[in-house]
Amino acid sequence: MNKQAVQEAEFAPRLVSWQRQHGRHGLPWQCREPYKVWLSEIMLQQTQVSTVLDYYPRFLAAFPDVRALAAADEDKVLGLWQGLGYYSRARNLHKAARQVISEFSGNFPHSRVELQTLCGVGRSTAAAIAAFCFDARETILDGNVKRVLCRVFALDGDIANKAFEDQLWRKAEALLPLNAADMPVYIQGLMDLGATVCKRGKPLCCSCPMNDLCQAYAQNRIAELPRKKKAVSVKNLSLYWLVLRNCDGAIFLHKRPAKGIWGGLWCVPCADSLDDLYQLAAKFGCTAEDLTESIEFTHRLTHRQLHILPFAAQINTGQDAVSSAITGEWVSSDNLNTYGIPKPLYDYLNVKQSSLF
Numbered sequence: 034m035n036k037q038a039v040q041e042a043e044f045a046p047r048l049v050s051w052q053r054q055h056g057r058h059g060l061p062w063q064c065r066e067p068y069k070v071w072l073s074e075i076m077l078q079q080t081q082v083s084t085v086l087d088y089y090p091r092f093l094a095a096f097p098d099v100r101a102l103a104a105a106d107e108d109k110v111l112g113l114w115q116g117l118g119y120y121s122r123a124r125n126l127h128k129a130a131r132q133v134i135s136e137f138s139g140n141f142p143h144s145r146v147e148l149q150t151l152c153g154v155g156r157s158t159a160a161a162i163a164a165f166c167f168d169a170r171e172t173i174l175d176g177n178v179k180r181v182l183c184r185v186f187a188l189d190g191d192i193a194n195k196a197f198e199d200q201l202w203r204k205a206e207a208l209l210p211l212n213a214a215d216m217p218v219y220i221q222g223l224m225d226l227g228a229t230v231c232k233r234g235k236p237l238c239c240s241c242p243m244n245d246l247c248q249a250y251a252q253n254r255i256a257e258l259p260r261k262k263k264a265v266s267v268k269n270l271s272l273y274w275l276v277l278r279n280c281d282g283a284i285f286l287h288k289r290p291a292k293g294i295w296g297g298l299w300c301v302p303c304a305d306s307l308d309d310l311y312q313l314a315a316k317f318g319c320t321a322e323d324l325t326e327s328i329e330f331t332h333r334l335t336h337r338q339l340h341i342l343p344f345a346a347q348i349n350t351g352q353d354a355v356s357s358a359i360t361g362e363w364v365s366s367d368n369l370n371t372y373g374i375p376k377p378l379y380d381y382l383n384v385k386q387s388s389l390f
């Protein structure tokens with residue numbers, strides 16, 4: 034057996050035995066129930082474990098199974114997702130729950146390929162569910178796993194390049210344990226190794242089970258592998274908020290269109306320019322003099338830097354007059370928690386609650 038083959042053959046047994054001894058155990062989603070595993074996998078995308086530990090039990094208490102989630106109103110789902118960000122995940126979760134009911138009679142499919150047909154479920158997520166719940170010999174390949182593979186096997190390529198990514202998938206598949214019963218521990222081990230030992234900065238090589246197999250370690254190339262992605266170009270965007278409060282202290286919110294920034298969430302009326310903001314305010318009977326300008330702040334989305342400038346106004350007209358201008362709802366501060374609201378608006382309203390008006 035050549036050196037490369039030895040390395041590949043050693044990888045899974047070492048990882049499995051390391052995970053049993055040193056990996057993460059006792060997380061609430063470490064079980065064989067596809068609904069719970071799927072929910073955790075979606076929440077964990079772009080979100081840290083510590084944050085998910087806070088949201089997961091609440092979500093599960095509200096929607097204990099896929100039928101409860103499918104039957105729920107989308108606004109309730111978005112409300113419980115509030116603060117987790119990347120709201121398309123919540124919308125897809127809701128759609129996928131309905132798919133499980135309508136296309137799979139309420140039972141999650143077992144194969145990775147069928148799981149991938151669910152809304153918002155990519156290859157890696159589908160593989161994790163199939164492996165954790167049904168012992169399927171399928172591999173995940175998220176950012177952490179890519180980093181481990183690039184280092185252990187000194188794979189030097191552009192992570193954003195499709196051909197290189199295909200190479201990583203092939204490598205990851207070649208490493209799977211032969212015994213399918215080891216799959217849940219193995220996949221958890223892949224996740225744990227990348228998250229807790231082979232970290233992006235300052236990996237803990239001395240306590241790593243792959244230490245003597247790792248080519249990046251042997252070649253002193255840890256800092257250069259994996260090769261850094263090119264920085265994404267970020268577009269600056271100005272947004273003007275019209276923050277209206279009525280005589281009862283309630284805030285006017287309307288549901289944003291499904292597509293675009295904060296799609297489907299509840300937000301104050303927004304404009305792209307000051308002129309448009311004044312026109313919007315006029316629809317509510319407000320002139321420029323009625324508006325109080327707040328301090329501008331920024332909020333970063335994946336490819337956009339938003340520069341948000343809120344303008345506040347007190348509305349004395351009745352709700353009917355406002356409703357005819359833009360469809361929306363007056364929401365009391367006590368009820369804000371039950372609406373799916375963009376994080377920056379939620380933070381802004383909480384901070385400004387007592388001082389704005």
Ligand code: SF4
Pocket residue numbers: 181184185230231232236237238239241242243244247248249250255
């Ligand atoms: S030895 Fe270091 S670089 Fe190599 S896999 Fe382990 S932690 Fe990562």
